[in-house]
Amino acid sequence: DGGITQSPKYLFRKEGQNVTLSCEQNLNHDAMYWYRQDPGQGLRLIYYSQIVNDFQKGDIAEGYSVSREKKESFPLTVTSAQKNPTAFYLCASSILSASGANVLTFGAGSRLTVL
Amino acid sequence: AQTVTQSQPEMSVQEAETVTLSCTYDTSENNYYLFWYKQPPSRQMILVIRQEAYKQQNATENRFSVNFQKAAKSFSLKISDSQLGDTAMYFCAFIGRDKRDDKIIFGKGTRLHILP
Numbered sequence: 001d002g003g004i005t006q007s008p009k010y011l012f013r014k015e016g017q018n019v020t021l022s023c024e025q026n027l028n029h030d031a032m033y034w035y036r037q038d039p040g041q042g043l044r045l046i047y048y049s050q051i052v053n054d055f056q057k058g059d060i061a062e063g064y065s066v067s068r069e070k071k072e073s074f075p076l077t078v079t080s081a082q083k084n085p086t087a088f089y090l091c092a093s094s095i096l097s098a099s100g101a102n103v104l105t106f107g108a109g110s111r112l113t114v115l
Numbered sequence: 116a117q118t119v120t121q122s123q124p125e126m127s128v129q130e131a132e133t134v135t136l137s138c139t140y141d142t143s144e145n146n147y148y149l150f151w152y153k154q155p156p157s158r159q160m161i162l163v164i165r166q167e168a169y170k171q172q173n174a175t176e177n178r179f180s181v182n183f184q185k186a187a188k189s190f191s192l193k194i195s196d197s198q199l200g201d202t203a204m205y206f207c208a209f210i211g212r213d214k215r216d217d218k219i220i221f222g223k224g225t226r227l228h229i230l231p
Contacts, residue, residue, distance in 0.1 A: 031217055042206060042223035050217050101148045102210050102217055106160035
């Protein structure tokens, strides 16, 4: 079945460590997105990518980094520069259409807790 | 910059009642799409309904319908005959198509409780 796989589902990190969240899709979607979800804050866009080897900053990119070396994969690294990294992270993908809706398909999410 | 505002952090209604969730947005673009996404307790986000700005007819999906008021920049979601399974967070989202930057932004969400 086609879909988006995020791993790990739960991750614990000590302060000062970088961690990488995996996101893989087999939907042949062009675009991929990373959102952060905090209580009362909704979904805030971290980074997104429309094509391999290219990505754009979202509204809260500071302290995060991404890569898009393959169409299927869009890993997110939470660096030690991110001051408050404890959150629920959602990866999504969509077909790209110049004038279309870009409906998002979401992964199940990754919960990161900094100890 | 585009913004999406959901003014109701939390709502509760009795099963079988009708409920309306509010969403307003701000944009200078003429061509865009609006969405409602649902996040149940499992936290798996799913699309509920979408609306293209150029279509005057309000979108409908079974018990879910929208009231799209373009001039007022309002996009409310109506759930008819609510069911216990409708209990979830509901997010309003926007994507502009004039600039084609593919950036999709969300509101802060409304937590909806359907009471038995």
